[in-house]
Amino acid sequence: MYASFWSLCLALLFLLVLGTPAISSRVLELSDRFIDVRHEGQWLVMFYAPWCGYCKKTEPIFALIAQALHATNVRVGRLDCTKYPAAAREFKVRGYPTIMFIKGNMEFVYNGDRSKDELVDYALRMSGPPVQLVTRTDSVDMLKGSHTIFFMFVGPQQGIVWDTYYAAAEGYQEHGFFYATSEDIAAQHFDFEQLPAVIVYKEEQHHFYPHGHVAHEMDPNDVNETIFQWVNVERFTLFPKVTRFNIHQLLKTKKFLVLAVVQEDKLSQIATHELEFRDMVEGVIRKHRPRYHDKFQFGWIGEPSIAHSIILDQLPTPHLIALNSTTQHHYLPEDDPLQMTPQALHLFLESIGNESATAYGGDTYFVRVNRALFELKRSLREMWRGNPVLMTVIFGLPLGFLSLIMYSIFCGDCLVTEEEQDEDHEKKE
Numbered sequence: 001m002y003a004s005f006w007s008l009c010l011a012l013l014f015l016l017v018l019g020t021p022a023i024s025s026r027v028l029e030l031s032d033r034f035i036d037v038r039h040e041g042q043w044l045v046m047f048y049a050p051w052c053g054y055c056k057k058t059e060p061i062f063a064l065i066a067q068a069l070h071a072t073n074v075r076v077g078r079l080d081c082t083k084y085p086a087a088a089r090e091f092k093v094r095g096y097p098t099i100m101f102i103k104g105n106m107e108f109v110y111n112g113d114r115s116k117d118e119l120v121d122y123a124l125r126m127s128g129p130p131v132q133l134v135t136r137t138d139s140v141d142m143l144k145g146s147h148t149i150f151f152m153f154v155g156p157q158q159g160i161v162w163d164t165y166y167a168a169a170e171g172y173q174e175h176g177f178f179y180a181t182s183e184d185i186a187a188q189h190f191d192f193e194q195l196p197a198v199i200v201y202k203e204e205q206h207h208f209y210p211h212g213h214v215a216h217e218m219d220p221n222d223v224n225e226t227i228f229q230w231v232n233v234e235r236f237t238l239f240p241k242v243t244r245f246n247i248h249q250l251l252k253t254k255k256f257l258v259l260a261v262v263q264e265d266k267l268s269q270i271a272t273h274e275l276e277f278r279d280m281v282e283g284v285i286r287k288h289r290p291r292y293h294d295k296f297q298f299g300w301i302g303e304p305s306i307a308h309s310i311i312l313d314q315l316p317t318p319h320l321i322a323l324n325s326t327t328q329h330h331y332l333p334e335d336d337p338l339q340m341t342p343q344a345l346h347l348f349l350e351s352i353g354n355e356s357a358t359a360y361g362g363d364t365y366f367v368r369v370n371r372a373l374f375e376l377k378r379s380l381r382e383m384w385r386g387n388p389v390l391m392t393v394i395f396g397l398p399l400g401f402l403s404l405i406m407y408s409i410f411c412g413d414c415l416v417t418e419e420e421q422d423e424d425h426e427k428k429e
Contacts, residue, residue: 026066028077155196264302
């Protein structure tokens with residue numbers, strides 16, 4: 001009885017300090033007092049503004065995330081930055097919504113897709129150590145069933161490969177799951193010949209870091225560079241969906257990014273002819289992975305405005321775009337995408353590889369200015385569609401004041417002159 005009484009008191013105290021849960025969800029409404037308790041536990045927090053359209057879209061997703069993480073040690077909350085500006089300044093919030101994972105003195109800004117599954121995976125990754133140990137054989141089967149991609153170190157946890165693998169796990173913890181296990185356990189799931197081995201498991205297949213067994217003969221700097229680069233490239237699936245949130249991560253592979261562009265509706269449905277085009281591209285890539293994997297990263301776009309931002313123009317769907325992640329040049333096939341065959345796709349990719357394809361765009365000053373203007377117009381259109389009343393107030397008031405100022409400057413003299421002329425006329429009379 002006493003235990004229940006004290007539990008109730010602690011719960012009430014916790015709510016008084018942090019706020020109350022959002023209605024019909026487990027998301028905690030935080031206040032400025034969060035600054036003082038942020039070190040207690042681990043937090044996934046959305047910093048938002050009530051007028052922000054993107055925040056409103058994220059709210060129901062955050063409620064599902066809080067429900068999914070309820071049994072973990074990660075607390076999910078949200079903080080109104082317009083109501084508590086001191087907290088916004090403390091956490092250096094510069095845009096809405098800003099999603100952060102906070103543990104102790106460390107803060108990590110989330111830059112991925114704002115979907116339930118992605119955010120839950122992110123919180124679970126960040127709540128644990130960079131490398132988690134696997135000590136049971138059946139645990140590997142569970143990992144295969146629950147993760148699309150994960151990395152595994154096999155062998156003694158010492159030496160240059162282990163040290164570099166652990167450092168890579170620390171650097172990429174926000175983007176992937178990293179594990180380590182013994183030779184006996186790994187041998188029941190992966191076919192490796194020599195140790196140490198670094199494995200990536202994705203889409204029901206596994207691939208090896210190619211230099212693991214000879215790393216002791218390599219220069220430590222080369223080991224460090226090759227493992228980091230290998231992890232950076234292999235952390236993506238073969239044909240991921242590309243969004244405004246993850247495209248910058250995909251460009252870090254330093255490969256050519258080849259994108260099938262289709263149009264999703266509000267229910268994430270795709271027209272049949274566009275779906276056939278996307279499936280054709282994916283089929284070619286999966287069948288010829290060894291041929292293209294080293295030079296190309298493939299994906300598909302369901303929001304054509306992303307492609308418009310790349311080429312700075314409208315683009316009909318379906319379509320195909322290739323983007324040089326280093327120079328920012330882009331390439332378009334000459335064939336009509338609806339008539340494109342697997343053979344035509346091969347020829348297009350080969351023309352990019354041998355540099356015979358026509359390159360557009362780039363990263364010159366002129367292109368940067370055009371891109372900035374294009375993005376500004378796109379942002380203003382989206383803001384108008386999202387909240388036309390607010391946009392009218394934001395731009396209407398300054399324009400109104402400017403009109404009054406201009407009127408007083410240019411028309412004031414006219415009024416004075418007319419009055420002086422009337423006075424002179426009266427004197428003459």
